[in-house]
Amino acid sequence: MGPSTAHRFFGRRSGRPLSNARRELISDVLPEMEITCRAATNIDGIFGSSIKKLCLEIGFGAGEHLADMVIKRPEVGFIGCEPFINGVAALLAQTDSRDLKFRPKNLKIFPDDARLLLPHLPSAIVDQIYVLFPDPWPKKRHHGRRLICSENLDQFSRLLRPGGVFYFASDHMNYVRWTLQHLVKHSDFDWLADGPCDWRFRFKESIKTRYERKALSSGFSCVYLTFRRRRQIA
Numbered sequence: 001m002g003p004s005t006a007h008r009f010f011g012r013r014s015g016r017p018l019s020n021a022r023r024e025l026i027s028d029v030l031p032e033m034e035i036t037c038r039a040a041t042n043i044d045g046i047f048g049s050s051i052k053k054l055c056l057e058i059g060f061g062a063g064e065h066l067a068d069m070v071i072k073r074p075e076v077g078f079i080g081c082e083p084f085i086n087g088v089a090a091l092l093a094q095t096d097s098r099d100l101k102f103r104p105k106n107l108k109i110f111p112d113d114a115r116l117l118l119p120h121l122p123s124a125i126v127d128q129i130y131v132l133f134p135d136p137w138p139k140k141r142h143h144g145r146r147l148i149c150s151e152n153l154d155q156f157s158r159l160l161r162p163g164g165v166f167y168f169a170s171d172h173m174n175y176v177r178w179t180l181q182h183l184v185k186h187s188d189f190d191w192l193a194d195g196p197c198d199w200r201f202r203f204k205e206s207i208k209t210r211y212e213r214k215a216l217s218s219g220f221s222c223v224y225l226t227f228r229r230r231r232q233i234a
Contacts, residue, residue: 022089029092035079035108040120043077046108051077056159057130058114058147062210063091065132070095070107072205076127078107081114114147118155126159129166133211136172148179150186157188160229165192167203168225171215176223189227199223 018026039046043054053076060066060080070078082088088111095104110117137145148168156166166189170176183189193199202208202224212222 016086018086018089022086022093025089025092026085029103030088030109030111033092033103033107033109035110035117037117037120040117041122043122043125047077047106051075051106053077053127054079054125055128055130056126057081057132059131059134060087060091061133062087063094065130065207065209066107067091067094068207069205070104074104074106076106079110079117080107081110081112081117083112085111115152115155118152118159121159123158124161127161127164129156129160129164130206131167132169132206132209133171133215134175136170136175138172138174143178146175146178148175148182150182153182153186153189157186157229162229162231164229166227166229167206168227169202169212169222171212171220171222173221173223176225179225183225183227188230190230192226192228199225 035046047054055069055076056079057066057069058081060082061084063080063082066078066080069076080091082091088109091109095107131147134147135145137143160166166183168179170179180191183191200221200223202222203226208216215222
């Protein structure tokens with residue numbers, strides 16, 4: 001089922017043709033690792049009791065950051081959302097998913113617009129949400145396509161446990177200001193920043209993404225924002 005009119009997807013679904021190996025990953029491995037909207041209502045049944053925390057990365061791009069976290073934190077369940085099929089294939093390749101023996105048991109993939117999945121996830125089950133270098137949609141007439149908006153922040157608040165954390169990073173200063181304005185206005189979030197060091201340096205345990213490396217090599221500054229879902233909601 002495709003997105004509703006309110007959730008129309010903008011952007012590319014695919015790029016350059018996939019190699020034979022990556023086409024096989026999409027056809028043979030992705031069905032085993034995919035999370036569906038129906039299955040999302042039963043997270044315990046997906047990950048099992050050994051998983052103590054749940055993290056969500058929306059728009060994982062080529063999957064470098066998500067693959068690194070999945071490998072380093074086997075006790076944490078990760079759901080990655082990415083509609084760009086080349087990125088999904090890249091993530092599958094990085095996590096050795098072709099071999100069942102090494103297939104990560106703490107990773108599920110939603111290969112579509114994250115906004116379709118979020119309403120189906122139970123409330124207060126996510127510990128961390130990552131949105132790293134999303135499409136800034138820089139033209140003013142396209143600002144309505146940005147992921148950060150009141151409707152999506154309401155979903156983030158619903159999904160995060162009290163005290164859960166939302167991480168956002170971008171090299172596009174207009175989008176950084178846009179995000180700060182929306183989060184500061186939202187009554188459920190606190191910006192965790194006491195000084196410049198709290199937004200100039202990458203999040204703890206996070207690695208550079210391909211897009212981040214490209215931005216830095218081009219001379220752009222990157223900003224890393226951290227927000228905490230309030231424990232008590234007014």
